[in-house]
Amino acid sequence: MSDLKISKECSDVFNNIIESRRSVRFFREEMPSKEAIGDIIRAGLLAPYAAQAVDENEYFRKFIVISKNSEKMKEIAEITKNKVKIMSEQLKSQMDKNLYLKEKGESFSKRLELFANKGVLGIGTAPYYIVVAEKKGIPPVEQQSLAHCLQNMWLKATSLDLGFHLVSATAQMGEDKDFCEILGINLGEFGLNGCAVGYPKEIPHKTSRPPVSEVIKWID
Numbered sequence: 001m002s003d004l005k006i007s008k009e010c011s012d013v014f015n016n017i018i019e020s021r022r023s024v025r026f027f028r029e030e031m032p033s034k035e036a037i038g039d040i041i042r043a044g045l046l047a048p049y050a051a052q053a054v055d056e057n058e059y060f061r062k063f064i065v066i067s068k069n070s071e072k073m074k075e076i077a078e079i080t081k082n083k084v085k086i087m088s089e090q091l092k093s094q095m096d097k098n099l100y101l102k103e104k105g106e107s108f109s110k111r112l113e114l115f116a117n118k119g120v121l122g123i124g125t126a127p128y129y130i131v132v133a134e135k136k137g138i139p140p141v142e143q144q145s146l147a148h149c150l151q152n153m154w155l156k157a158t159s160l161d162l163g164f165h166l167v168s169a170t171a172q173m174g175e176d177k178d179f180c181e182i183l184g185i186n187l188g189e190f191g192l193n194g195c196a197v198g199y200p201k202e203i204p205h206k207t208s209r210p211p212v213s214e215v216i217k218w219i220d
């Protein structure tokens with residue numbers, strides 16, 4: 001076991017990064033360096049993974065970095081927009097039949113409709129769209145695992161003064177033949193999620209959180 005000791009200074013720096021993290025959804029044109037993107041991906045690799053669910057002898061995570069300037073980005077943007085259009089229509093028809101969904105799903109439905117008309121935010125609107133793919137396993141926990149990976153990437157991006165937002169629609173694309181073909185992964189074999197990265201146009205305000213005292217319950 002290594003002798004790992006984190007100093008108070010390091011902990012303060014870490015707090016600073018956590019406090020500074022934001023969902024940044026609008027970016028400057030300038031491209032982050034490939035080195036910076038590599039550093040972000042390295043942070044993703046260091047995230048936990050479900051050892052029981054994957055074959056550790058065969059590496060199970062892939063990172064596909066698509067530049068805004070690549071020809072493939074246009075295709076990917078079109079494919080995801082069409083997929084969201086279908087999801088939007090399906091949700092609307094389910095909402096017509098289900099009162100609970102109608103009441104609770106209104107805001108999500110509006111978001112899907114916006115993406116169906118204008119394209120998915122983060123795909124073509126940011127310098128880089130990164131898809132993270134994780135091999136499916138038993139138990140099927142690839143989405144949880146991907147969330148850990150993306151959170152590490154998010155914090156690393158923040159530490160490099162880069163903006164980042166999640167692109168959750170990516171999770172619906174693992175069964176799309178054209179999308180998987182562009183990514184170079186086998187259809188249906190991976191759970192997917194994604195994010196957008198670039199230099200922030202502006203730093204959004206901090207979203208509010210309750211004080212710890214309001215959410216904590218001690219069972220001593």
Ligand SMILES: Cc1cc2nc3c(=O)[nH]c(=O)nc-3n(C[C@H](O)[C@H](O)[C@H](O)COP(=O)(O)O)c2cc1C
Nearest residue numbers: 021022023024025121165166167168169204206207
């Ligand atoms: C499971 C999950 C999915 C999310 N999906 C998206 C997304 O697709 N696009 C996006 O811009 N933000 C997405 N977010 C980010 C949240 O909207 C954001 O974290 C929240 O509004 C608080 O803002 P903050 O990140 O600036 O603190 C997602 C967050 C979570 C936890």
